[in-house]
Amino acid sequence: MGIKFLVNVLLIIHGVFRLKTAILYYSRTGNTELLVKLLVGALSKQGVAVDVFKVKPLKDYSPPLHLNPRLVFDTLVRKGTSVKLEPADFNPLEYNVIVVASPIWIGNLSPPIQQVLRDYAGKLKNYIILTTSGLKTKSESLSRKTESILREKPVFCLNITVPEIRNEALLTSIIQNLASRILSYLMAKQ
Numbered sequence: 001m002g003i004k005f006l007v008n009v010l011l012i013i014h015g016v017f018r019l020k021t022a023i024l025y026y027s028r029t030g031n032t033e034l035l036v037k038l039l040v041g042a043l044s045k046q047g048v049a050v051d052v053f054k055v056k057p058l059k060d061y062s063p064p065l066h067l068n069p070r071l072v073f074d075t076l077v078r079k080g081t082s083v084k085l086e087p088a089d090f091n092p093l094e095y096n097v098i099v100v101a102s103p104i105w106i107g108n109l110s111p112p113i114q115q116v117l118r119d120y121a122g123k124l125k126n127y128i129i130l131t132t133s134g135l136k137t138k139s140e141s142l143s144r145k146t147e148s149i150l151r152e153k154p155v156f157c158l159n160i161t162v163p164e165i166r167n168e169a170l171l172t173s174i175i176q177n178l179a180s181r182i183l184s185y186l187m188a189k190q
């Protein structure tokens with residue numbers, strides 16, 4: 001009984017180590033990047049292997065961002081922009097779960113992330129959408145938007161507001177919960 005239990009625990013731990021997570025993100029003013037860094041730390045502590053890919057527009061948006069016509073056009077009309085990934089060798093098939101993180105711009109995902117979703121449509125299966133925004137943004141509407149691009153429902157969407165990011169204690173608990181949700185999802189997939 002004791003040995004069987006120990007073997008099972010070891011098998012689960014071994015399985016979680018084998019399961020790979022990727023995080024793809026764009027961040028213009030640093031909020032989303034901060035979340036990504038904290039999430040990587042929280043997942044790594046739990047033994048989850050994480051590869052991070054930064055989505056870089058070939059030409060980033062210059063301030064004042066709210067008055068940048070190319071930003072507005074790319075967000076609402078073009079629904080994307082030319083991007084590269086750093087590092088470049090992202091293969092979605094290598095990952096058990098993929099977190100896609102973006103700021104919200106004018107109620108939408110940022111153009112670099114809209115572009116990545118479109119580029120990998122049909123290949124991103126188990127994905128989670130993580131967004132940051134000034135005001136509360138409804139997860140259901142983000143879920144519908146991403147599903148319309150990828151033809152696949154996200155595992156879940158989570159939006160974190162700037163006031164939540166500024167509250168260190170609250171942010172720590174949000175990140176812990178998020179890492180636990182991802183870990184439970186990975187364990188259920190074994």
Ligand SMILES: Cc1cc2nc3c(=O)[nH]c(=O)nc-3n(C[C@H](O)[C@H](O)[C@H](O)COP(=O)(O)O)c2cc1C
Nearest residue numbers: 027028029030031032103104106107132133134135
């Ligand atoms: C051009 C622009 C448009 C924005 N639009 C929204 C919006 O529609 N709703 C919202 O709640 N926050 C909006 N924000 C606030 C950002 O979503 C928020 O600051 C986010 O955390 C920025 O992420 P980043 O620091 O990773 O770039 C906007 C910010 C900018 C610069």
